[in-house]
Amino acid sequence: MRTPAFWWRPRPxxxxxxxxxxxxxxxxxxxxxxxxxGAHPPCPVVCIGNLTAGGAGKTPVAIAVxxxxxAHQETPHVLSRGYGGHLAGPVVVAPxxxxxxxxxxxxxIIARHVPVVVSRDRPAGARLAxxxxxxxxxxxDGLQNPSLAKSVTFAVVDGAAGFGNGLCVPAGxxxxxxTAQLPHIDAFIAVGQGPAHAAIPNIAGHRPIFTGDxxxxxxxxxxxxxxxxxxxxxxxxxxKFFATLRHIGxxxxxxxPFGDHRPYRPADLQALAAxxxxxxxxxxxxxxxxxxxxxxxxxxxGLLVLPxxxxxxxxxxxxxxxxxxxxxxxxxxxxPA
Numbered sequence: 001m002r003t004p005a006f007w008w009r010p011r012p013x014x015x016x017x018x019x020x021x022x023x024x025x026x027x028x029x030x031x032x033x034x035x036x037x038g039a040h041p042p043c044p045v046v047c048i049g050n051l052t053a054g055g056a057g058k059t060p061v062a063i064a065v066x067x068x069x070x071a072h073q074e075t076p077h078v079l080s081r082g083y084g085g086h087l088a089g090p091v092v093v094a095p096x097x098x099x100x101x102x103x104x105x106x107x108x109i110i111a112r113h114v115p116v117v118v119s120r121d122r123p124a125g126a127r128l129a130x131x132x133x134x135x136x137x138x139x140x141d142g143l144q145n146p147s148l149a150k151s152v153t154f155a156v157v158d159g160a161a162g163f164g165n166g167l168c169v170p171a172g173x174x175x176x177x178x179t180a181q182l183p184h185i186d187a188f189i190a191v192g193q194g195p196a197h198a199a200i201p202n203i204a205g206h207r208p209i210f211t212g213d214x215x216x217x218x219x220x221x222x223x224x225x226x227x228x229x230x231x232x233x234x235x236x237x238x239x240k241f242f243a244t245l246r247h248i249g250x251x252x253x254x255x256x257p258f259g260d261h262r263p264y265r266p267a268d269l270q271a272l273a274a275x276x277x278x279x280x281x282x283x284x285x286x287x288x289x290x291x292x293x294x295x296x297x298x299x300x301x302g303l304l305v306l307p308x309x310x311x312x313x314x315x316x317x318x319x320x321x322x323x324x325x326x327x328x329x330x331x332x333x334x335x336p337a
Contacts, residue, residue: 002238002257002258002259002260003053003054003173003236003237003260006165007054007164007165007167007172007173008161008164008165008173008237009164009165010165011165012165012166012167012171012172013165016165016167016171016172017171018171019167019170019171020167020171022170022171023167023168023169023170023171023172023174024168026168026169026170027168027169027174027175027176027177027180028176030144030168030175030176030180031176031177031180031181033144033146034143034144034146034176034180034181034184035146036146037146037149038146038147038148038149038150039123039147039148039149040149041123041126041137041148041149041151042126042127042130043126043129043130043134043135043136043137044135044136044137044151044152044326044329045079045126045136045137045138045139045148045149045150045151046065046069046076046136046137046138046139046150046151046152046153046154046322046325046326047139047142047143047150047152047153047154048061048062048065048138048139048140048141048142048154048156049139049141049142049143049144049153049154049155049156050141050143050155050156050157051143051155051157051163051174051175051176051178051181052158052161052163052164052173052174052175053169053173053175053236054158054161054173054236054237054260055158055235055236055237055240055260056156056157056158056161056191056236057156057158057191057192057214057310058140058141058156059106059109059110059140059288060191060214060308060309060310061154061156061189061191061310062078062110062138062140063109063110063113063114063309063310064212064309064310064311064312065138065154065322066078066110066113066114066138067113067114068315068318068319068322069136069138069322070114071319072319072323074135074136074326075133075134075135075136076114076115076134076135076136076137076138077114077115077116077117077129077132077133077134077136077137077138078107078110078111078114078115078116078117078137078138078139078140079116079117079119079122079125079126079129079137079138079139079140079142079148080103080104080106080107080110080116080117080118080119080140080141081104081118081119081120081122081140081141081142081145082103082104082107082118082119082120083104083106083141083261084100084101084104084105084261084263084292085098085100085101085102085103085104085107085118086101086102087102087103087118088119088120088121089117089118089119089120089121089124089125089128090117090118090119090121090124090125090127090128091103091117091118091119091128092115092116092117092128092132093107093108093110093111093115093116093117093118094111095108095111095112099294099295100263100291100292100294101263101294103116103118104118104261105261105288105289105291105292106140106288106291107140108291109287109288109291110140114138115129115132115134117129117132121147122139122142122145122147122148123147123148126148136326143155143175143181143184143185144175144176144181151325151326151328151329152186152187152322152325152326152329153184153185153186153187154185154186154187154188154189154210155181155185155187155188155189156188156189156191157188157189157190157191157196157200158191158192158194158196158237158240159190159191159192159193159194159196159197159200159211160192160193160194160195160196160197160240161173161194161196161237162194162195162196162197162199162200163178163196163199163203166178178203182203182205185207186207186208186325187207187208187209187210187321188200188203188204188207188208188209188210189209189210189211189212189312189318190209190210190211190212191212191213191214191310192213192214193213197211208321210312210313210314210317210318210321211312211313211314212310212311212312212313213310213311213313214244214308214309214310214311215308215309215310215311216244216248216306216307216308217306217307217308217309220304220305220306220307221248221306223304224245224248224249224250224284224304224306225248225249225250226249226250226251227250227251227282228251228253228279228280228281228282229245229250229251229252229253229254229281229282229283229284229304230253230254230255230256230272230275230276230279230281230282230283230284231245231250231252231254231255231256231283231284231285232255232256232257232258232272232283232284232285232289233256233257233258233285233286233288233289234257234258234259234260234261234262234264234288234289234292235260235286235288235289236260238255238257238258239257241285241286241306242255244306244308245284245306250284253279253281254275254276254279254281256272256275258289261292262292263292264289264292264293264296266296266299269293269296269299269300270299272300273299273300273301282302282303282304283300283302283303283304284303284304284305284306285303285304285305285306286305286306286307286308287305287306287307287308289305290303290305
C-alpha cells in the first residue's frame with residue numbers, strides 16, 4: 001500500500017480524526033501484543049524496527065549494522081518475515097535462486113550483503129540462522145513482534161517524516177502509541193535531516209540517538225546528473241526517492257509512485273516504457289523495486305537502478321553501543337528472555 005499523505009501532516013486532518021477510534025483499537029491490540037514475553041533465542045538478537053508504517057530506512061540500516069558486527073568479528077545473519085513472499089520458511093535466502101515472490105523484496109537485497117533467513121515463525125528462523133553459523137541475529141522489522149526476545153532494539157526514524165500526525169493506523173502512521181512502544185526501545189537511529197529530526201530527542205528521553213544519511217551509489221549518481229529521468233518507486237514513501245534524485249542533480253521530468261511491495265504487472269511496465277519514450281527520459285528506480293521486477297526487468301530497456309546505503313555520522317559510537325549491549329547479554333547481565 002501507499003501511505004496516505006494525511007498521515008504525515010503535523011496536525012491530524014478531519015479524516016484522521018474520523019478514523020481515530022479505529023486507530024485507538026488497532027494501537028491497543030498491538031501494544032498488548034508487544035507486552036508478551038518472547039522465546040529465548042539461541043544467540044543474541046539485534047532488532048531493527050520502527051514505530052510507524054512506511055519506509056524509514058530499516059533495510060539499509062540492517063545492512064549497516066551487520067557490517068559493524070562483522071567488523072567486530074561477529075557472524076551476523078539477518079532474520080526477516082519475508083513480507084510479500086509466499087514462502088513461510090524457515091529458509092535461507094538464495095539470491096540466485098529465489099525471487100521477490102518467494103521471499104520478499106527486502107530479503108533479496110539484504111542477502112547480497114549478509115546471509116538472510118526468512119521465517120514467519122521467528123524462533124524457528126532464529127534456530128536455523130544459528131545452525132547456519134550465526135553468532136548474532138539481526139532481526140529486520142521486529143519491534144512489534146514479541147515472539148523472540150531481543151538483546152538490543154533500535155528504532156529507526158525518518159528524520160523528515162518523524163511520527164507523522166501522532167495517531168495509530170489507519171488514522172496515522174504509528175503502529176502503536178508512542179508511550180506503549182518506548183519501553184521496548186534501547187536506542188534511536190534517525191535517518192536523514194528534516195523538520196521532524198529536532199522532535200526525536202523529546203520522544204527518546206534518556207535513550208541514545210544515532211544519526212546518519214542514506215547515501216546513493218556515487219558512480220550511478222554521477223551518471224544521473226543532468227539526465228532527464230522518469231522515476232518510479234513502490235516503497236513506503238516514494239517521494240523520498242524522487243527527492244533524492246533531484247538532490248543528486250537528475251532532471252526528474254516524471255514521477256510514477258506505486259504501493260509498497262506491490263508486484264509489477266506487464267501493463268505497468270508497458271505504460272512506464274511508453275511514458276518514458278514520450279518524455280524522452282530514462283527510467284530509474286530503487287534497488288527494492290528492481291528486486292520485484294526480477295526477470296521482467298528486460299521489459300524496461302535502459303533502466304537504471306540507484307542503490308542507497310546507510311552511513312552513520314558516528315560509526316564508532318554506534319558500534320560501541322551495539323557491542324556493549326551484546327556483551328551485557330553474553331555476560332548474563334541482560335537476559336534477552
